[in-house]
Amino acid sequence: MALASAWIRAPLRRGRRHLQRRRLHTSHADAVVCGGGIAGCAAAYHLALRGAGRVVVVSAHAPLTLTSAMSTECYRDFWPSPEMAGLMGRSIDLMEGLARDTDNAIGMTRRGYAYFTKDAATLAKVEATCAALAAADAAGMPYRRHEGAAPAYEFGDAGPLSAAVLAAGGGPRGLDVLVGNAAVRRAFPAVGGDVVGAVHARRAGWVSAQQYGAALVAAARELGVEFATGEVRAVDFEGGRVAAVRYADAGAAHGDAALPGGAPTHALETPRFVNAAGPCLNAVHGLLPGRDAMAPEVARALGVDAPGDARRLPLRNHLHAKVIFRDAAGAVPRDAPMMISLDPQTIWPVDDDDERAALAEAFGEAAAAKLAGTAGPGVHLRPYAHDALLLLWEHWHGDWAVAEPPDLHPAFDADLFPEVCLRGLASFIPALGAAVDDPGDRPVVDGGYYTETPELVPLLGPVPGARGAFLCGGLAGYGLMAAHAAGELVAAHALGDELPWYAPAMAPARYADPAYADTVRRIAEAGDGGI
Numbered sequence: 001m002a003l004a005s006a007w008i009r010a011p012l013r014r015g016r017r018h019l020q021r022r023r024l025h026t027s028h029a030d031a032v033v034c035g036g037g038i039a040g041c042a043a044a045y046h047l048a049l050r051g052a053g054r055v056v057v058v059s060a061h062a063p064l065t066l067t068s069a070m071s072t073e074c075y076r077d078f079w080p081s082p083e084m085a086g087l088m089g090r091s092i093d094l095m096e097g098l099a100r101d102t103d104n105a106i107g108m109t110r111r112g113y114a115y116f117t118k119d120a121a122t123l124a125k126v127e128a129t130c131a132a133l134a135a136a137d138a139a140g141m142p143y144r145r146h147e148g149a150a151p152a153y154e155f156g157d158a159g160p161l162s163a164a165v166l167a168a169g170g171g172p173r174g175l176d177v178l179v180g181n182a183a184v185r186r187a188f189p190a191v192g193g194d195v196v197g198a199v200h201a202r203r204a205g206w207v208s209a210q211q212y213g214a215a216l217v218a219a220a221r222e223l224g225v226e227f228a229t230g231e232v233r234a235v236d237f238e239g240g241r242v243a244a245v246r247y248a249d250a251g252a253a254h255g256d257a258a259l260p261g262g263a264p265t266h267a268l269e270t271p272r273f274v275n276a277a278g279p280c281l282n283a284v285h286g287l288l289p290g291r292d293a294m295a296p297e298v299a300r301a302l303g304v305d306a307p308g309d310a311r312r313l314p315l316r317n318h319l320h321a322k323v324i325f326r327d328a329a330g331a332v333p334r335d336a337p338m339m340i341s342l343d344p345q346t347i348w349p350v351d352d353d354d355e356r357a358a359l360a361e362a363f364g365e366a367a368a369a370k371l372a373g374t375a376g377p378g379v380h381l382r383p384y385a386h387d388a389l390l391l392l393w394e395h396w397h398g399d400w401a402v403a404e405p406p407d408l409h410p411a412f413d414a415d416l417f418p419e420v421c422l423r424g425l426a427s428f429i430p431a432l433g434a435a436v437d438d439p440g441d442r443p444v445v446d447g448g449y450y451t452e453t454p455e456l457v458p459l460l461g462p463v464p465g466a467r468g469a470f471l472c473g474g475l476a477g478y479g480l481m482a483a484h485a486a487g488e489l490v491a492a493h494a495l496g497d498e499l500p501w502y503a504p505a506m507a508p509a510r511y512a513d514p515a516y517a518d519t520v521r522r523i524a525e526a527g528d529g530g531i
């Protein structure tokens with residue numbers, strides 16, 4: 001009997017302690033990461049890997065289920081700025097490491113990104129970028145030029161990278177520039193006879209984002225990273241340094257647009273806070289005390305207002321949709337790389353006022369103006385799954401107004417967007433023209449936000465004037481490919497470790513430096529690398 005009561009009393013005592021803890025809801029962590037997207041998961045992984053101690057990810061959504069579930073899953077090391085090329089090169093190194101360690105369970109391919117143009121001046125400009133990158137030690141990209149019908153260059157394998165290729169360094173690298181229609185069509189027979197040149201960036205391709213994210217989360221858990229569901233509502237400071245992070249419990253946090261959780265119910269005392277809140281980066285940043293500084297010259301170069309008294313980053317959330325289109329006719333070869341047009345174009349040329357009026361009657365004034373006006377470059381596709389293509393173009397939704405904080409379940413124009421993309425793509429892949437009038441099965445449209453700075457450089461590093469607080473975001477349309485190196489960089493900052501050479505270019509402190517205005521102009525001249 002005595003034995004039985006002792007046997008019962010012990011768990012009761014343990015239970016009481018547990019209840020007390022639940023009432024207090026306070027514990028200690030060495031680092032708290034807000035956001036369980038690919039950026040937050042990568043930051044947590046690298047913090048743990050570097051021995052940060054107890055690392056807790058607090059996320060309002062289950063890991064990898066918000067923006068990170070929507071991507072086209074692609075990566076490339078071809079960036080106009082050496083710093084971005086450096087960050088991406090490092091990230092791809094790390095992704096290849098993950099592919100090697102998992103027997104390429106992440107499905108990493110090396111098909112490349114191929115950019116096409118019908119304009120000789122555009123080709124010359126892109127070729128100059130290639131030559132500059134090849135010359136820059138930092139990016140170190142070999143650059144090869146091919147003119148005329150011969151000789152063809154080595155295409156490499158279209159499938160997932162094999163263990164042997166990964167062991168040998170991961171497949172083709174550098175940049176192949178194809179000059180003249182004959183050279184282009186020898187490599188890419190699907191493109192039109194008016195395309196005058198192409199650039200094939202070779203260290204590029206795609207992964208399974210789901211498998212990649214899952215592998216990163218598994219590796220983080222193995223290192224002891226904990227995941228909590230909740231919405232960060234407050235960050236406490238003591239003596240100018242992060243002291244605690246408070247969050248609302250899971251039930252309250254599963255709200256919509258502004259993540260309207262209730263009062264915080266949990267507190268984690270911590271000296272380090274990483275904001276990796278994706279499209280809510282600015283909303284979470286606003287929880288920090290103090291203000292953000294920006295040199296007036298920089299504000300002018302960026303085309304933004306300097307921040308006032310509150311915390312506000314120069315970020316915008318920009319809607320970006322993708323179409324899953326079944327290419328039943330096989331207009332695009334299944335082994336094609338990512339294919340991108342570098343040319344502006346008119347989606348729906350109209351000859352006279354009657355046609356314009358008919359367009360307005362069919363689609364409304366605003367849509368008709370966009371259809372008949374000039375659309376920017378960048379329409380792109382890639383083969384997906386068995387017989388589908390992913391189609392994307394910033395053009396259609398890019399100028400839609402987005403509230404701050406954004407609606408986390410945005411709606412898209414599922415009626416017109418597939419046709420808009422197909423029309424744009426048919427301008428350089430003529431066989432897709434047949435699908436414009438008859439797209440077959442109704443295409444699926446989904447997407448999310450590109451959360452981006454005006455100069456499209458991410459925010460990775462310490463928040464000036466808020467010791468212990470770090471940003472890991474502003475990852476625009478490249479967050480999947482950049483996340484590994486971005487998380488590594490933020491972890492190095494947070495733990496006071498040695499920083500890579502490209503770190504200053506991404507540090508939030510750059511905006512306070514008047515000299516950064518020149519960098520903004522240099523980036524704008526080189527092209528934004530936004531695809």
Ligand SMILES: Cc1cc2nc3c(=O)[nH]c(=O)nc-3n(C[C@H](O)[C@H](O)[C@H](O)COP(=O)(O)OP(=O)(O)OC[C@H]3O[C@@H](n4cnc5c(N)ncnc54)[C@H](O)[C@@H]3O)c2cc1C
Binds near residue numbers: 059231279322474476
């Ligand atoms: C259509 C489309 C195609 C894309 N294609 C590519 C591509 O091919 N290659 C590429 O590299 N990138 C691509 N991207 C971009 C990439 O998907 C994003 O840059 C990346 O997913 C951003 O990850 P994140 O972790 O910063 O944000 P998210 O994945 O959005 O995660 C943010 C997390 O923060 C949490 N959060 C927010 N506020 C709070 C709070 N207060 N408390 C707690 N948690 C909070 C959310 O719950 C969420 O879990 C694409 C994006 C889109 C929309």
